[in-house]
Amino acid sequence: MANIKNLKAGLFQQNPTFIQVLGMCPTLATTTNAENALGMGLATLAVLILSNIVVSLIKKWVPKNIRIPIYIVVIASFVTMVDLLMHGYTYDLWKTLGLFIPLIVVNCIILGRAESFASKNSVLDSIYDALGMGLGFTGSLILLGSVRELLGNGTIFGLPIWGDAMKLYVMILPPGAFLVLGMLLAMFNSIGIHNRNKAKAGEKK
Amino acid sequence: MKLFFIFLSAILVNNFVLSKFLGICPFLGVSKKISSASGMSMAVIFVMVISSVITWFLNLLLVKLGLEFLTTIVFILVIATLVQFIEFYIKKVSPNLYEALGIYLPLITTNCAILGLALINVMNNYTLIETIIYSLGAGLGFGMALIIFSAIRERMDYYDVPEPFKGTAIALITAGLLSMAFMGFSGLIKI
Numbered sequence: 595m596a597n598i599k600n601l602k603a604g605l606f607q608q609n610p611t612f613i614q615v616l617g618m619c620p621t622l623a624t625t626t627n628a629e630n631a632l633g634m635g636l637a638t639l640a641v642l643i644l645s646n647i648v649v650s651l652i653k654k655w656v657p658k659n660i661r662i663p664i665y666i667v668v669i670a671s672f673v674t675m676v677d678l679l680m681h682g683y684t685y686d687l688w689k690t691l692g693l694f695i696p697l698i699v700v701n702c703i704i705l706g707r708a709e710s711f712a713s714k715n716s717v718l719d720s721i722y723d724a725l726g727m728g729l730g731f732t733g734s735l736i737l738l739g740s741v742r743e744l745l746g747n748g749t750i751f752g753l754p755i756w757g758d759a760m761k762l763y764v765m766i767l768p769p770g771a772f773l774v775l776g777m778l779l780a781m782f783n784s785i786g787i788h789n790r791n792k793a794k795a796g797e798k799k
Numbered sequence: 800m801k802l803f804f805i806f807l808s809a810i811l812v813n814n815f816v817l818s819k820f821l822g823i824c825p826f827l828g829v830s831k832k833i834s835s836a837s838g839m840s841m842a843v844i845f846v847m848v849i850s851s852v853i854t855w856f857l858n859l860l861l862v863k864l865g866l867e868f869l870t871t872i873v874f875i876l877v878i879a880t881l882v883q884f885i886e887f888y889i890k891k892v893s894p895n896l897y898e899a900l901g902i903y904l905p906l907i908t909t910n911c912a913i914l915g916l917a918l919i920n921v922m923n924n925y926t927l928i929e930t931i932i933y934s935l936g937a938g939l940g941f942g943m944a945l946i947i948f949s950a951i952r953e954r955m956d957y958y959d960v961p962e963p964f965k966g967t968a969i970a971l972i973t974a975g976l977l978s979m980a981f982m983g984f985s986g987l988i989k990i
Contacts, residue, residue: 619911623821666879673871674869674871693918696918768817768818768978776964776968777968780961783963783964
C-alpha cells in the first residue's frame with residue numbers, strides 16, 4: 595500500500611513539474627512537440643530509476659560529507675550510458691534533444707530524489723518513488739508538449755487534429771514554452787484552490 | 800569581427816535563458832529582488848568564464864587520451880569542485896552577499912547553464928579566445944535577462960495578480976513576454 599502511495603505522490607500530489615516546479619530547463623526546452631517530450635521524459639525516467647537503485651544500495655557506505663559528489667558521479671555515469679545508447683538506437687531523437695541529454699546530470703529532480711528519498715529508504719521503495727516521480731515528470735512533459743504541438747502545428751504526436759485551421763507558430767518558439775507552462779500552472783493552481791474551498795465548505799456543514 | 804559576432808549573439812540573439820532555456824532554476828528562483836539577482840549574475844559570470852577555460856583545457860586532454868565519452872562526468876565534477884571553492888571565497892570575503900544568495904550558490908552546481916556552456920564550447924570547437932568571449936557573452940546575457948526580469952517582478956508586487964496566477968505562473972508568463980521581446984533580435988546576426 596505504501597508503495598502505491600509513493601507512486602501516486604510523484605504522479606499527482608508532488609508532481610515534479612507542476613507542484614514542485616523542478617527541472618524546468620528540459621521541461622521548457624524539449625517540449626516543442628509531444629514526441630520529443632516523451633523521449634526526454636523516458637530518458638530522465640531511466641536515469642532516475644537506475645540512480646535511485648544505486649544510491650539506495652550504497653547508502654551504508656557513503657560518508658556524509660562527500661555524499662553529493664558521489665551521487666553526481668553515479669548520476670553522470672548513468673547519463674553517459676543513456677546518452678550512448680540513444681546515440682546508437684534512436685539517432686534522430688538524440689540529435690533533436692542534443693545538449694539536453696548530457697544535461698540530465700544537472701536535473702534537480704534526480705539529485706533531489708537521491709538526496710531526499712533514496713539515501714534514506716529501501717531499494718524497493720526507492721524504485722517506486724523513482725517510478726512515480728519519473729512518470730509524473732514524463733506525463734507533465736507530454737501534456738506540455740501536446741498542448742504546444744496542438745496550438746503551434748495542429749497535431750499531437752504527428753496526428754492531425756485540426757490540421758491547418760489554426761497555427762500559432764509562436765507556441766513552438768521559445769516564448770510559447772514559457773506562456774503555455776505558465777497557463778497550465780495557473781490552471782492546476784486554480785483547480786487546487788477550488789478543491790481547497792470545497793473542502794472548507796464541507797467542513798463548515 | 801567574428802569574436803564580436805560571437806559575443807553579441809551570446810548576449811542578445813541566443814540568450815541563454817530566454818532562447819536556449821539554460822539556467823531557468825536560478826532565473827525563477829533568485830529573481831524576486833534586484834540586489835540578489837545582480838549578485839547571482841556576478842557569481843554566474845565569474846563561474847562561467849573560469850569553468851569554461853578549465854574545461855577547454857580538460858577537453859584537449861580528454862581528446863588526446865581518446866576518452867571523449869567521459870566528458871559529462873569529468874566536466875560536472877570539475878564544475879562542482881570549482882563552485883565549492885567560490886562558495887568558500889565569497890563566504891570569507893563578503894558575508895552579506897553570501898547571506899543574500901543563500902542556498903542558490905551551491906545550486907550553481909546544478910545550474911545547467913554552466914555545464915551547458917562547457918558542452919556547447921566543445922561542440923562548436925571554439926578556440927581558447929572564442930571560448931572566453933563566448934562565456935563572457937553568455938554570462939552577461941544571463942545576467943541581463945535576470946536583472947531585467949527581477950526589475951519587472953519587483954514592480955509586479957504592487958499589482959493585483961489573480962489568485963491562481965500568483966507566484967511561478969505569472970513569472971513564467973512574464974518570462975514568455977520577455978522572451979518574445981528578445982526574439983526581435985533574432986534577425987540581427989546569422990551564425
